[in-house]
Amino acid sequence: MRDIAASKSTGPHRTADRLPDATTDVAQGSQEPPRRTGVTLHRDFPFRSRPLPRCATRLDEQAYMERKTGVAKLGGPNGLTGLIPSVPGDASEPIYQGVDGS
Amino acid sequence: MNKTAHAYAEGMFGPWPWLLWAQNGIITRRGAVEQFLHTDAYQLPPPMSTMPSLINVFVCVSDFDLDMGPTGFVPGSHLGPYMKFDGDEWSPRVPAVAKAGTAIVWEGRTWHGQGEHRSDKTRYSVAMSYCLWAFRSGENYPASLHRQRARDALRPTNCGCSVSARKWSARWCIRSTQAG
Numbered sequence: 001m002r003d004i005a006a007s008k009s010t011g012p013h014r015t016a017d018r019l020p021d022a023t024t025d026v027a028q029g030s031q032e033p034p035r036r037t038g039v040t041l042h043r044d045f046p047f048r049s050r051p052l053p054r055c056a057t058r059l060d061e062q063a064y065m066e067r068k069t070g071v072a073k074l075g076g077p078n079g080l081t082g083l084i085p086s087v088p089g090d091a092s093e094p095i096y097q098g099v100d101g102s
Numbered sequence: 103m104n105k106t107a108h109a110y111a112e113g114m115f116g117p118w119p120w121l122l123w124a125q126n127g128i129i130t131r132r133g134a135v136e137q138f139l140h141t142d143a144y145q146l147p148p149p150m151s152t153m154p155s156l157i158n159v160f161v162c163v164s165d166f167d168l169d170m171g172p173t174g175f176v177p178g179s180h181l182g183p184y185m186k187f188d189g190d191e192w193s194p195r196v197p198a199v200a201k202a203g204t205a206i207v208w209e210g211r212t213w214h215g216q217g218e219h220r221s222d223k224t225r226y227s228v229a230m231s232y233c234l235w236a237f238r239s240g241e242n243y244p245a246s247l248h249r250q251r252a253r254d255a256l257r258p259t260n261c262g263c264s265v266s267a268r269k270w271s272a273r274w275c276i277r278s279t280q281a282g
Contacts (some may be wrong), residue, residue, distance in 0.1 A: 007144030010183070015178025017197055022204060026106060029207065030113025034154075038180035038212030041198065045205035046106050047161050047228070052202050053161050056226040059127045075134060095134045100241075 062099045067091070073098035104230065107159040110207050111232040114154050123231040124157060124240035127163075134171055134219035141180075142231075143210030154180075156210030156233045163226035167201045171219035173198050173206060180211035182184065 020033035020067025022041035033040040047055070066072035070088035083098070111120050143156045166172040174195030197217055198206045210233075212274065219225065231240070 014176045014194070015150065015181065017177070017196075017213045019175060019177060019198055022200070026109040026240065034114055034180075034207070034209050037175075037177035039175050039177060039198065039208040040110075041200060042106070042110075042205040042207060044203055045161055046204070047104065047205070052163050056224075056230070059129055059163065059228070061225050062127065063129055065276065075130075091242075094129075095131045097129045099129065 058069045059099050066097075066099065067094075071100075072102075104159070107205075107232070110159060111157060112212060114209060115232075115234060116212075118236035120232050121235050121239055121241075123237070125230045128225075128227045128229060130171055130216070130219050131150045132219055132222055134216065136171070136218040137215035139176070139213050139215045141211050141213050151211065152212070154209050154234075155237070156231060157211065158206075158208050159230045161225040161228045161230070162202050162204045162206065162207075163228060164201050164224065165205050166198060166204075166225065166227075167208075167223070168197060168199050168217075169219075169221040170223055170225045171217035171221075171259045172200065172225075173214055174217050174234070175208065176213040179213040204277050205234050232252040 006073050018086075019041065020037055020057050022043035023029045023033075024043050026042070029040040029042050050058075063072065066095070067086045067090045068088065070086050070090070071084035072094075073083045074086050074094040075083060083096075086094075142158065143151070143154075148156055159204065160173065164170075174197045176195055195213075195217075200206060211230075233239070
């Protein structure tokens with residue numbers, strides 16, 4: 001990874017020009033990349049036993065029920081910024097939805 | 103409650119005890135706008151701001167294509183300077199384009215933000231966040247679970263927290279579930 005000079009900006013400084021390559025080694029992933037870039041990518045993350053498509057379906061189910069009962073967190077005009085509460089029975093398709101307790 | 107996510111917490115927090123801060127799912131579709139650049143741990147004054155206090159493990163349940171608004175990062179921005187926004191130029195963010203099944207793990211001080219979603223494909227992810235044990239969790243799990251389920255899930259050995267934190271949290275978990 002090639003480091004680049006820090007910006008003169010008073011905003012967040014970028015010290016690398018790309019994210020690290022994905023790894024499957026937790027020891028490596030939790031040490032070197034985060035220290036340099038703050039980010040690491042773990043490929044083939046062992047996430048539960050159920051297949052990912054089933055997990056996506058489950059998220060949709062949870063999202064639907066949260067809207068139906070009026071406890072959903074939906075994105076407004078600013079997406080994640082300024083979440084709007086759902087209305088019980090709302091069947092619209094939001095552009096953003098947080099799903100609790102998945 | 104994922105062992106690999108816990109291993110990342112152990113690796114990043116080192117000897118310090120930690121706990122599950124929050125866990126949720128995120129679904130985005132076409133129309134989701136670009137999120138402003140931010141950190142998740144900006145409230146802390148030095149010296150706490152000089153060490154990891156929160157990490158996110160963001161599991162991509164679907165692909166994170168470039169036009170699906172993948173989270174963009176400013177690599178290395180967790181090292182400083184301390185947050186100060188005065189309208190000056192920001193460093194460009196680097197989108198974390200990833201395949202389904204990849205986890206994006208980042209330290210809470212790293213500047214980041216969701217990108218604009220311009221695709222017809224839906225983006226699914228599950229986020230697990232862990233913080234140092236000195237902080238409160240973002241969710242009151244004992245209060246949001248049925249009593250018996252809370253007792254089962256929040257036994258010290260099942261808690262989403264480090265071994266050292268479990269010793270201290272055991273009494274709290276039991277008391278919370280009894281009160282709930």
